[in-house]
Amino acid sequence: MSDAETPPDTTPTPGEQGEDDFEPVEVFPESTEMDLRPGADNCYKCTSCDVSCPVAEVDDEFPGPKFQGPEQWRLKRKEDASVDDSIMSCSNCMRCDDACPSGVPLSQMHNTARGEYVDEDMDKLSREYIRNRILANYGTLAELGSMFPRLTNAIMGNSLVQQINEKVLGITAEREFPAFATQTFREWWNERGGPQVRSEDKRVAYFHGCYSNYNTPEVGKAMVRVFEEFGYEVVVPKQRCSGTPMFANGMLDDAKRAAGINAENFAGLIPEGYDIIASCTSCSMSLRQEYPELFDIDGLEDISEHTYEAMEYLRIHEDLDSALADASVSEQSFAYHAPCHARNQGLDRQAVELFRDLDGVTIEDVGDSCSGISGTYGWKEEKYDKSMQIGADMFDHMEHADGNVGMTECPTCSMQMEHGTGYDIKHPLQLLEEALV
């Protein structure tokens, strides 16, 4: 509770009460494994999650989140039942979490079930496993590719290579492989000599993730310039992938390794007054929710409690409304799409709310549908058509919106928006930079 006047008839919290006069009975043997039973028991089968699932809407074979979560959890309690392979069709958009009125940890159940399926039931020499492993470890691929960005871009843009990718690996040839920047964000950061602002009390550590490092360094640069404009000291610790594509492909060992390295490099900064800022809403989602849900590593709880999405941080810690009220930009018009992972963090409306009143800008939300790409999902040859069907609503709304530039926080949503409409896509931080720096 807070420092408010204590209500006279105050009651003990449930926990304290339990210790006083209620002895819970231990029904199940103690286990060191993650126990999701209370979550499964919370499900009262209202199917709200199923209705919110973008994959179930277009894929008649996909049984939906209620099955993947609580029902599958119960089924596999039986000795001879393994995780159903339909778990691999879940795109990990996490919309079911937001729909559940009863606190069932659906995405956590999906992530653990998927990890178990991949560990125990997937052939490690299969094309699907190898393809998923490659997609899940995009960061490693990007690190290699961006050593010779022009050459890599030429090769990956070659249609013959794309056909081979599809035939041999099952990576769709329909999509343009994202181009690597000729200078990565980190190269730029080192070239400029690191932080240009030093501060004792306004300090942030930037989690840029893979995409704004290798593919869209302009987003990372915008983050740095905006925060420095507000007087923040920005540091950019060494880092690995946030783990998002690994969770979605059941590669929990890879994700755990990456989380361990990120914990090592970020957790120590928190006592020195740094908060962690992400520009990608899936990265911030991972650090905030999936890390503490899935891994028991020192420092992850601290990281979760100190991680913010960039604009969210400024809204809380600065008077962003007033700063924007005094600013103006050249006339431009945006069709904004809120990424699924931004929704679950409560960030889905902040860009429109902030920019609606910015001089020079018109911005319109293109509706609450999923973009359909869900990270690696839409890159899979067998999922491509479904991915485009899910995105159809968004494409349609974008085309009907006044804006002819797209806007979103998520790198893969942005790929999908561009792929479906041909629009240029900006990150909100880029507009913030234009307005304030």
Place this chain on the structure above:
Amino acid sequence: MAITDDVLVIGGGIAACTAALSAAETGAQVRLLAHKKSTLRQASGLVDVLGYAGDDGPLANPYDGLDELPEGHPYRIVGEDGIRDGLRLFDEAVGDAYRGGHTDDNALVATYGGTMKPTARYPESVASGLVSASGDMLLVGFESLTDFDAPVAADHLEAAGVPFSVRGVSLPFPKTFRADAKLTRFAKALDRDESVESGTVRSSLADAVADELDGETRVGFPAMLGDDHDTEVRDELADRLGVPVFEVPTGPPSLLGLKLEDMLFDALDEAGVRISSGNPAVDFEADGDRIETVLVDQKSRMTPYEADQIVLATGGLVGKGLDSDRAHVTEPVFGCHVPHPEDRYDWSEPEAFGDHEFARFGVVPDDELRPTDADGESHFENLRAAGGVVGGAHVAREKSASGVSLATGAVAGRLAGEDATQ
């Protein structure tokens, strides 16, 4: 700094939406702070005001029952004016999509269990199925949608003595889906008029129902007749059958509830209400008897929201606006007083549909809907409550849940808005 507005409404259901719309009318800058997707999607989409009061009911006119309600009932606080104001806000928000506003009288709507619910407002798609209108009725259910058993529902209605004949049939849906296919899958098939062997889903369905028609002058289906193109689906079926077609409201997943949610949130957008959803309000900071900041648990980290006035519309025991353990009932955000018998065996009656004490649990409002402590003093000068979190009404027995939410939402929102802008 914190995210700052004039009025902060905590909740995402019908009470919260109404409070936000009402506050916005005063010119205040309003923010709705909702935890999850709105509970409206679990609701039938029907809007009741009062169907039963004391020993009376079903009431032909809900306003006739107000005097029968016990002291402390939310309707006794907001009065008939409050109820009318709530309905006005609702009517303005939903426009032509709802019916019933032409009269004060209740309509009787057939539920999917075959009971009759006294209702003040109902979706347009339900209109031709009113039990309070005449005309023999055929109810059609589908073998694969087990929630609605048309023959049982028809028998129930007949047994209740409706002044027309009702018959129910179960038919196979023209297109076969997986055994546990969702209601929305059926709705989409009708929306898109997907092709099947004998034509399309709509035409095959109409043909199958036409074979069953035996002089009935209206046909009812569970509420799954299309999602995006519902009017078109209903019109085509009616046209092919030559009689009006209506929907019977269902439990979750409720397409009628989902549509109502969309309409209310569109109205909020139109009214300039800001919306933050996805995370629960869990705590607050106050200076004396003024709440200064509401703290939102944003994935285990607190985000502060500041406002001059606050409306608590988090729902009752089901909506989690009230919490209980084996000994106590609490209001978890602000710790407001929730009176309840000391012995928990007095909380409920042995009969399932008895006059349960727990159904009336909730915060105790003063005459301006501020929650009060055990001595009847308001906890905070700038906190008001609306909807299910307010105690004193047995909304399930009275058939008053939506009405209580509309009326308390309208009044709490208006007072909050006026205080914030004066």
